[in-house]
Amino acid sequence: MSKAYDPAATEPVMWSKWMDSGAFHADPSRVLDGDAQPYTILIPPPNVTAALHLGHALNNSIQDILIRAHRMKGFETLWMPGTDHAGIATQTMVDKKLKEAGKPGIADYKKRELTGEPGREEFLKLIHEFKDEYEERITQQLMAMGCSCDWERQRFTMDDICARAVREAFFQLFKDGLIYRGKRLVNWDPVTQTALADDEVENEEVAGHFYYLRYPLVHQTEPGNHDPVTWSELVRRGYPDAENHPEDEQAWITVATTRPETYMGDTGVAVNPKDPRAKAVKGFFCELPIVGRVIPIIEDDYVVLPVKYGGQEGDTKAEMSTGFLKVTPAHDPNDWMIGQRHNLEPINIMAPDASISDQHGWDRETNKEGGHIFVGKSREDARKLVIEEFKARSVAEGSSGSLLERMVPYSHSVGHSYRSHAAIEPYLSDQWYCKVSDDKLRGNAQRALKPEQRTESSIKDWPESRPKMVADDTTDGTMNFFPARYAKTYENWHDNLRDWCISRQLWWGHRIPVWSRERMTSDDIEQLKLVLSVGYDPFSDEPDEPAISRTENEDGTVSMHVCFQNENNTDIKLFESAGFTRDPDVLDTWFSSALWPLSTMGWPDASAAKDSSGINDFESMLAAFNPSSVLTTAREIITLWVSRMTMFNRYFLGDDKAGKAPFKDVFIHAMIQDGEGRKMSKSLGNGVDPLDIIHSHGADAMRFTLCQMTTQTQDVRMPVEMDESTGKNTSPKFDIGRNLCNKLWNAAKFAMMMLEKNPVSAGMPIDPQELSLVDRWMLSRVAHATGAINTALRNYMFKDYADAIYDLLWRDFCDWYLESIKPTVADDANQAAVLRLVLDSILRLMHPVTPFITESIHERLSTIPMREVTGFSFDQTQSTGTLCQSGWPTPDQALRDEVAEEAYDRIRSLITLIREIRASNKVHAKRAIVLHVSGSLAEDITRWSPLVETLGNIKEVTSAEAPEASAAFVFEGSEYRLSDLADAVDASVEKERLTKELADLEKAIGGLKGRLSNPGYTDKAPEHLVNQTRGELEQKIQDRDSMKASLDKLG
RNA sequence: GGGCGGGUAGCUCAGUUGGCUAGAGCAAUCGCCUUACACGCGAUGGGUCGUGGGUUCGAGUCCCUCUCCGCCCA
Missing domain, CATH: 3.90.740.10 (Valyl/Leucyl/Isoleucyl-tRNA synthetase, editing domain)
Structure with a gap:
């Protein structure tokens, strides 16, 4: 293994390994056959307008962490990838780029259209080219980050599969009277010349x-x-x-x-x-x-x-x-x-x-x-x-x-x-509206929220929004926001909801499937009936018939709007011949986004779903993977997106228009700001490109750092610096991740070197009681960390996860465990087995956060046989020889060894004292010294002496009297001495150190005595606390007395 | 105007139901190329917990006042 971890050499190799293994492909039949529980995340589809920024990197790292952890826990995981066509954003972006390149823009294509030339089609072709380019870039970025999406199912909000869902949804809503034509003031953007929704x-x-x-x-x-x-x-x-x-x-x-x-x-x-x-x-x-x-x-x-x-x-x-x-x-x-x-x-x-x-x-x-x-x-x-x-x-x-x-x-x-960014003009125009204020939409969205997350004031104003919560209800009251405060944003939005303007005067988007004829007289209507086939009643409500709405005009005429369920309906031609024309507008982008949980699963017709890549196993997707497990997204689209997905999922999936919510949990992640608390943006030049960080630090380093930054607050800061050598923005925060990866790399290198010297042979599981103190301690730490990580994942506390990894790997495993076993592991078969098991467990626990490096090390480690320890097992998975499909550690509670942890903590305290003296006396790291023990604890220390000798570089632990030239310290109330520190010990250094420590002790004793002499404390505080304080005081007094004695000897 | 988040070490952040001397990483200082790792090891210094008040034996934590920064909604 190389001296330092090299992400650039590792990441592509591991990526191919994963792709070849098919590990990321979800199989709905495993869920429906009861072989595995589903775990689903739908990616918030990034806009095809630009490459991904650091906020995307954060959001997608989080999703991958959740997906990978659950895959290892034995769930059948589906992470659905895809991109969003982002109507207005993309159209204006392409127009801008064309103009910058000196080419004709949309205004020119509109002129062509007016003269009968194909303007709209031609312009859409250009946007499609742009979209293909950015979709590819985004996909590459997600893969470079290690995102374990089901790449065979990648969707685009305007592809055929999604278009079918949009058409069906529009038709149903239209038919149910929840989409209507309205003339009223809209938010008009005079520059792009389209209507906007309130939240745009x-x-x-x-x-x-x-x-x-x-x-x-x-x-x-x-x-x-x-x-x-x-x-x-x-x-x-x-x-x-x-x-x-x-x-x-x-x-x-x-x-x-x-x-x-x-x-x-x-x-x-x-x-x-x-x-x-x-x-x-x-x-x-x-x-x-x-x-x-x-x-x-x-x-x-x-x-x-x-x-x-x-x-x-x-x-x-x-x-x-x-x-x-x-x-x-x-x-x-x-x-x-x-x-x-x-x-x-x-x-x-x-x-x-x-x-x-x-x-x-x-x-x-x-x-x-x-x-x-x-x-x-x-x-x-x-x-x-x-x-x-x-x-x-x-x-x-x-x-x-x-x-x-x-x-x-x-x-x-x-x-x-x-x-x-143009000033909005309130503008009078005819637009299509979705009646989201209807109880079937708004009410269902409100009732989806967990009862604990509703507020009484909202329910009081609107009692029917209270979740019904009948027994076995899987529809109402199931959705849970993390952090909980965001439920309020969601609730509040619905309390003040107005109908949603869904038409946009753009070209890029889903064309509205309505054909209209304005101002028809009663004669016109009679004529229309004649034009249409004999016996055909345009006002009937039969299935497969178009849905028709009429608006009465002031002058007595009628405007007719006809919505066809399918593009290939032969009646379209008939209506067109009768003077009906198709609406030129497209739908608001969020209309198709709102259908994401449905369209990606092949709704409405799984059997007919087939996309260009030929994937046609939508059959059971909806049943297996909707509702999804969690939606992780940014808080700014709680209203635009989360609410609307909930409305549509419930509306379209319930027989009584009250189906399931599209997800169980909603995690709202923090927003990354620069060091000054400003949004990262192109105009400020303070953005950090995820690919730059992957190049400079590695994908794992980036992921770990982002994971560690993800606290429960609404903003997190990342100081941005310009790297002089590359001219690119970076942040020193990513060094943490890089250093951690390097630490893991070297620890693994060392561990495997040891395991080569003392190969583990397979055999019966080892009884933990047969293991040495330090081995039992280490297993206990793994068990502890596993519990902490499981809790962190359950509560979406990603910083806690990162910290648990850091402490386990760096503090426990590297600083103490590896240092402790150096002299013994080569000859102790049990210890080698524990080392093998612990390293494997650490790799598994870290894998969701740092997938590439752990997979790479695991590849080498897996060649060494594993011998288990009783009580230490792993979840069952569909193992394919990759770490990403290996089982998650499930240590028994019995491996939490309080006795070993307490004993080892005492040893660490003793070592820390010894190291302090070594440092203050400037004893060279290589110089081995002598520890003189006495008092009641001498026996314990003698028992620990191999460990103490290793960790403190002690050549001898003795009960012999220390020579004059020695340094004293107090441990658990007794005096100990270190000798042979140097050829001569400087008495003044010693005196200074002991005097300072004595002063600290006196101060602490004063404080404790003060507390105990306060009757308010001794009378009112819980007894165990008072006793604890008394014990502490006793200990400090003992320490002080020993310290005094040592100082006296110095004269 | 309404709502939300934040102000803890030079920087980025933890701090669970109030209870050991308020923690971590980075940065700083000192010493070490100790045979896994200098992207490292050991040690050290550094905080009136935004302000003022209250409750309590005890407040970073609970209540109130003010203040600054940021976000969302109208």
Whole structure:
């Protein structure tokens, strides 16, 4: 074996070995035949937009640890790999890359499409090429990390298998009325020109202004005819302060807005009914400056009262408010609600790119409205122009002050696209919605949660969300978050859930399987019935028939939407010939992600599932592996993903639409930040590439370090440094993992050298009682570590796992066990057998975290026969000669040897004392010294003397009187001496050391005495504690007295 | 505005129901190329546990106040 572990030489070889062994392939029949319990993890499919980052490395290391440990524990494990098509992200990424390369972008392909050329298809081909490249890269990365996925089953959210699931799910939801068409405000991204879901919008604080605009008041005598309202009229109606204005001038009200550019879309002004001015302006109208539209003043208690009229002091909104609110239903969600309540018409004044337009709902010319100067301006330019124009005008000719009353700086949060980072425009459009607020979706998601993780306040607001928990229920109350606090995030999300906008105006994604025809008259419908085959009723609800929904329009016409279950339905052509066209939009990426637990298992039709690689054993996958065991993911997608998977899994897998949750546990891992607590990102340049770390430190080193970092907190920090020699980012934290691997390598090298000298021969299991102290101690430590690791795995405490490995390998095995057995192992057959067994166990316990190095060492170790120790066995697995399929250690409780542990701990304390003296007297490591023992413990020490001699480099343990030139120490109350430290012992060094130790003892004695003289303590503290304190004090006094005696001798 | 996480040694983090002198790794210092490992071995120094208060015989741990950093939601 080489002097140092070489990951680059080892990892590819071990990887091939695993792939050849077929160890990662899951066999559902073993589960269904009862040969093994299933253990399943579905990979959170990484987006095909980029290579994996360190966060992925962490998440996938964790999953591999869980999978590998359970494989060794005898479970039939399935780790389902795959990637996500990431609709908007991928499409914008490809568009950007094309533009950077000077090639035509999506805008050009859209033009082609308009001229009848194949634009959409051609562009999708380009995205597919991009996807293939990144999918390959991601796969390579996961393999380089050692991820033991079932690679034969790798999926992609847009492959045929997944597409079938999406089609079926959409059809069922559509048919059940849980997908509907709605015209309402969406979060519109004007850059990518698509709608976004609420959770794809990020709020950012933006420094802007509050603009105070004056709207003149008018009477509307008849439509199109209006007269100014004068201040004197307002005085008569009791409008406060109206008397301070010239009485014959036109009166105005002031609205405050952060978005003056939307004023062209105003269709009302609202005032709070509690406002004292409300009565005075009742029945009046406002005339929109420049545009000239006359809009009503309505009363709505949504309007915030200004402080002057009853608003709360200190409330920023009340302090900013004028009491009058311009209502723009088509461009603000709150205004939309007000508009709904008061029948105000929404007027959309923007084009999809957010420029001002009179072509998308603002019928400016027909209504003879002004404002043409704003048309065509971007929303930013329009804002400037509106302000300019208002500033230059006054309410009426001759009146004082401009229409722009004032501007106040104001910073507020504005929604931005999580993809393009453009400010979101609330935009009126027709979209498809999934009715997730329905109890069959939301309710099932809530009820899936374990009762202990629900909060009473949530259940109180919504009693039907309480898990039913009938006997043998495997549906409600089964899902468990780790750490538990994240259940709250999940619960809270559902409490405030709104319907999910699932259509996206993109090309890259699952095309919506709906054909529509808008505004059909009753004649059209009769004609349609004729066009369709004789006897065919488009409104029937038979299986295999398309699902049809109708929306009644205001003008009495009907819009019809037809959803076909299969692409090859012959009726599609019929409907198309009747004027139906396919919806051009695609589905939100999360729609297919939400089906991941189903689509990857061949749902809905296992027998028909067959993918390009020819794998066709989906037959029992769903039954064997759904629900999965655990989902490990990042907290930011608890809502986007975890919730929706739960809804869909339960909805589609239950006869009564209340099936099983898709996973038993949900583990939310920490987020890796840089040393300053910032997110790792490309723009900050503080990211660390997993492949760089694999090259510099090895995959195992990276995995161990990540495992050790994974605590239960929500963020973990990783100081990032630039490696000067490679110009790449790295972190000193990975050295821990590399050093650990090297330690293991060398320990194994040494152990096998010993085993060559003293080969183990097979035979009957050894009775632990026949073993030496140190062997019994070591087995006890393995048993202890196994228990600690099992507990850590059960609770997803990965740091505890890493620490248990570290302590077992480095502290117990290397520092003490190997050092202890050096002189004896070559001649002690039992000891050699224990060494063989312990090393094997350590390899097995470490394997899930550091798979490559352990597999490599195991390959050599397995050539040496193993002789077992009674009580020390391994789980049954489908062994194929690889470590990754070898059994997990299952030591009996009886191997936990308290007596051996206590005795060995005493020896270690004694050795530590001896080493301290050696160090303070600068005794060379090679110089063997003499230990003089006396007192009651002399017998024990003599019995341990071979160990003491080895570990302390003692050449002789004697009861003979020590010579003058010797160093004293106190162990368990008695004085011991070390002699032959050097040719002469420096008395002053000795004196200094003993004096300091004496002072420490005195201090401790003082503390203990103080505690015991406090009656509060002796009366109230538990008796065993008080006794313990008394014993301690006694011991310290003995130590002190011995120490004093030693010091006295020095003079 | 609501919710959550965090503030413990120079750095990264442990610290279970309150109970030994608050721990580990790295870094630092000193000594060692001791025949597995210098990616190592032995030893040493280093902390008012964010602030202020409370409960208790006893608080890093429980309660309250304030403060700073970060995340999520509105």
